[in-house]
Amino acid sequence: MIIRKLADAIDTKRLVRSEGWESIRLLLKEDGMGFSFHITTIFAGAHLPMHYQHHLESVFCLSGDGEIEDRESGAIHPIEAGTLYALDQHDKHTLRANTDMVMACVFNPPVTGQEVHDASGAYPADSSGE
Numbered sequence: 155m156i157i158r159k160l161a162d163a164i165d166t167k168r169l170v171r172s173e174g175w176e177s178i179r180l181l182l183k184e185d186g187m188g189f190s191f192h193i194t195t196i197f198a199g200a201h202l203p204m205h206y207q208h209h210l211e212s213v214f215c216l217s218g219d220g221e222i223e224d225r226e227s228g229a230i231h232p233i234e235a236g237t238l239y240a241l242d243q244h245d246k247h248t249l250r251a252n253t254d255m256v257m258a259c260v261f262n263p264p265v266t267g268q269e270v271h272d273a274s275g276a277y278p279a280d281s282s283g284e
């Protein structure tokens with residue numbers, strides 16, 4: 155069993171910061187769960203184009219509000235506390251935060267640690283072969 159506290163993960167390698175967001179990756183590939191689990195804050199005003207070509211991702215909004223745009227269809231969906239979105243088609247999307255949004259995120263396959271987005275908005279594929 156793994157017991158881990160958000161407060162204890164701050165100022166460890168589990169906290170990753172990039173432009174417009176920070177994320178505490180409470181579960182990583184090394185934890186052996188088959189997914190990673192992150193508590194991510196998208197900062198107010200952030201406008202983040204993303205495209206996870208190598209991962210599936212589910213996101214549940216715990217607090218704050220904003221919107222997600224599906225860049226294939228152009229559809230825009232509001233996000234508020236209690237909203238889930240699942241990128242089951244490796245969807246190209248853009249996230250916009252009206253206020254700080256705190257999100258619980260699950261990645262399959264799990265991220266390995268310090269990934270940040272590349273120019274296409276993706277995280278790299280895990281090439282370790284494990």
Ligand code: 9YT
Pocket residue numbers: 175177178179192194196204213249257259269
């Ligand atoms: C909401 C969202 O896009 N989350 C992505 C995960 C986060 N940027 C992370 O932990 O890498």
